[in-house]
Amino acid sequence: MTGIDRPIVLVGLMGSGKSTIGRRLANSLKLRFVDADEEIEKAADRTISEIFDEYGEKQFRDGERRVIARLIGKDPIVLATGGGAFVNDDTRALIKRDALSIWLDADLETLVERVSRKDTRPLLRNKSPRDVLTKLAAERNPLYAEADLRVTSANGPHMATVERILEALAQWQS
Ligand SMILES: Nc1ncnc2c1ncn2[C@@H]1O[C@H](COP(=O)(O)OP(=O)(O)OP(=O)(O)O)[C@@H](O)[C@H]1O
Ligand SMILES: O=C(O)C1=C[C@@H](O)[C@@H](O)[C@H](O)C1
Numbered sequence: 001m002t003g004i005d006r007p008i009v010l011v012g013l014m015g016s017g018k019s020t021i022g023r024r025l026a027n028s029l030k031l032r033f034v035d036a037d038e039e040i041e042k043a044a045d046r047t048i049s050e051i052f053d054e055y056g057e058k059q060f061r062d063g064e065r066r067v068i069a070r071l072i073g074k075d076p077i078v079l080a081t082g083g084g085a086f087v088n089d090d091t092r093a094l095i096k097r098d099a100l101s102i103w104l105d106a107d108l109e110t111l112v113e114r115v116s117r118k119d120t121r122p123l124l125r126n127k128s129p130r131d132v133l134t135k136l137a138a139e140r141n142p143l144y145a146e147a148d149l150r151v152t153s154a155n156g157p158h159m160a161t162v163e164r165i166l167e168a169l170a171q172w173q174s
């Protein structure tokens with residue numbers, strides 16, 4: 001596929017697949033892949049958990065906004081955001097203006113199962129992932145719904161989700 005003239009930005013809840021699907025999507029489109037969470041970790045020389053512990057969530061969100069602003073508006077890339085990025089009004093406005101946004105959506109059971117594989121997410125630490133994700137889905141889904149495209153990130157081969165995204169992109173371009 002050709003003709004993508006702006007960054008493709010993946011948004012959605014923790015575990016929806018922004019990082020893993022994003023990397024494969026970038027490969028398929030021959031675009032550079034960037035993960036905003038990783039960029040924030042590099043810039044701060046700390047893990048996301050350490051940033052939350054040392055500086056708090058508000059500082060993390062400020063850093064996230066700056067990193068995403070720096071990455072958007074350059075070459076077309078595939079950008080995986082952190083789950084909360086599109087919730088920030090400024091970041092969402094920027095993404096909506098300068099990028100093509102895709103909401104990767106998955107049902108609650110799927111998300112709960114996926115996030116249980118790693119315990120690196122500060123918002124889930126010492127909490128019930130099901131309760132946190134239920135609350136976040138209620139708060140955030142109306143905002144994720146403002147993305148240009150919505151694609152279901154169902155379990156199965158990752159490439160099946162990538163294919164669905166490619167189809168959605170082709171339709172959007174036509
Ligand atoms: N569409 C999919 N099909 C199968 N497995 C998936 C799919 N999407 C994600 N996964 C798996 O779910 C887990 C979480 O995915 P990933 O880390 O990409 O989520 P994320 O949206 O980047 O989360 P976070 O917001 O916390 O960074 C990984 O183990 C990944 O392999
Ligand atoms: O959903 C969220 O608010 C978060 C998701 C992760 O990608 C990280 O950005 C961080 O753990 C916060």
Ligand SMILES: [Mg+2]
Pocket residue numbers: 018019020037080081082
């Ligand atoms: Mg991720």
